[in-house]
Amino acid sequence: MSLKKIAEVAGVSVSTVSRALSGHDRISDEKRRDILEIARAQGYIDTRVRRASQAGLQSIVLAIPEAMLRPSETNFTSWRILEKLRAECEARGVRLDPVLSPGETLDPDLVMAGIAASDAEAIVIHFDENPVLLDRLAAQERPSVLLFGLDPTSRVSSVGIGNTYATALGARHFLDLGHREILCVSWSGRFTIRRREAGFREALRDHGIASPEDWILRLSGFAPDIVAREMGAWIAAQGGRMPVTAMLCLSDNIALGVMKALQDHGLRVPEDVSVMGFDDSFAGQMSQPPLTSIHPPLDEIAVTALDELELALRRKNGFLARRIELGCQLTQRGSCAPRGRRARG
Template identity: 40%
Template sequence: MAKGEKVGMREVSERAGVAISTVSHVMNGTAPISEEVRERVLEAARELGYLARRSARASINAVNRALLAVPEDALPDSDVNLVSWTILNALTRDCEARGVRLVPHTLRRDDPVEQVGAEARAARADGIIVINDDRSALLDAIGRSGIPAVLINGEDPNMHIDSVTPGNRFAALKATRLILDKGHRRVVHLTWAGRKTVERRLDGFLDAFRDRDLPLSDALVIRAEGFEPRHGEAAVKAWLEAHPDRDGATALFCAADNLAFGAMRALKQAGLRVPEDISVMGFDGVALGELHSPPLTTVSVPLEQFGRAALDLLEARAKSGQAPRAAHRLELGCDLVLRESIAPAISQPPQNIE
């Protein structure tokens, strides 16, 4: 057929050598069709591009407008918000491809949690997309609104709304196993409080020690005040001042690349070399990691896939109407990116010996 020419069931029926009604039954599942005929129809539909176009049309029927609720601290365009901006940019592209209009809404801690649902109704939104904010009160209120909703990069412990998140616990387990495989036995986990997703990374860190029957006393935990590089730098600086011998640790696993960037600054200021004196692992896989000296070994999170997966869940929720549908929590797998900030463990020299 000529490029750009409209393809419908008639063209599929001609290519497959069946009646138009047979094509309709195959596409809609409205009558039993033999496996041989079904495969022939589907093959013709694939060859003509009809199947892809039909799927694309179906994916935009239920949600044409969505309220995008984002915490105000995720909005500034800066190096410390690369994770949020990568998610937002990919989501915007996915929405444009599907014809979904986004209506932005800033989440502020002092605002009533019911405000998100009210804003969505005022905007005549078909759904709500929340990014990074997994406060239980907020998610419970959105669930009560009755508007289809999905949370990106967060967890809803009460499972009132659908969510898409990295496989944080398993990814942290995999990352810590790599560190242990390098011979490190006393490892520090640098994290911060407040996010359920980040707590899962701590869980995975501890899981690795349990799996190897290693004492949890060798799994050290430092909590920074936040996720920014300056917070990581301050936390590691304070730890080094309190523990000049690093408490025997030979590796540092950070719950975010941002923390790792700050930690590496603090280590350098203390005269320590990475990875010769102490190995460093990050988590997120933001672009700046490969530009650091040394380049940062990290957990790569599929940030650009969150939007597509979230829209699929939102569409399915919107299409289900009032039919019972349990909340779905979709975890996406993460990969390790091996660079130069991790090295095999070596015995530490005695400290403070003249």
């Protein structure tokens, strides 16, 4: 979209469009608003922003565990974010210097050695909250950002989702459906997972439900075999009487394993127990019944992270760490229903 095309649509001269976009005071506010609206609708404003970003941010270091490069049923979220980051860097003309760390977590020594070997202007760390690594990143002169993670000390910028509110949103949906005996199925994991648990507690307290901690079940992991084994044992230990009517699972992987364990023990979803996930994965959409899930804006995380680094580089007096949390929504499907009669024994 060119200035000439905008002028044709607006019915004004090219010079008038140029003055409106540059903020010239000889243009009326009404005419400026009309021209800006046309420019936005035609994509001209977005193009200018992208070109400005390309002129500022030229290269990044991306530190990532090698395990995240292999798409699997346990890393849907990571793969989606990384693929969007790669595509966005390509679209913006940003060079990407990868630093790979063997296994599923980052080795701080390897990461810092890779960062030191690169002349990239900024640093992106994916999915890691290692305090040793965060300490070293905070001492860097280059701006850095965590993808889908949190620095509890707020010394390193991060772009993620509003975990606390998102889980509270899911819990309140169950409460609105009449459920009061709600189990939060979590796992002993990262700081972000603890934030999700906090949202669950908050929602239950707001509804006068005592001892919300008693309604949290922590598994030792979220891999399918772990969920199947530990949830199966938990259900069997209830002695034939299910004490809850709803389960809020803090990942879709867990939710899918929970539904299978329930069904293996003769319990119906959602007639006996409603189940909700967190991720809104394709696997959850295809499950039977389709999984109600909290939807995080995964594609926007990578875009926002690059925008944040661009902003940090433009600050003349240095940059301050910021925590950016994007909003989530609830995607309702067939795995949740209003509270009816209690689960069968």
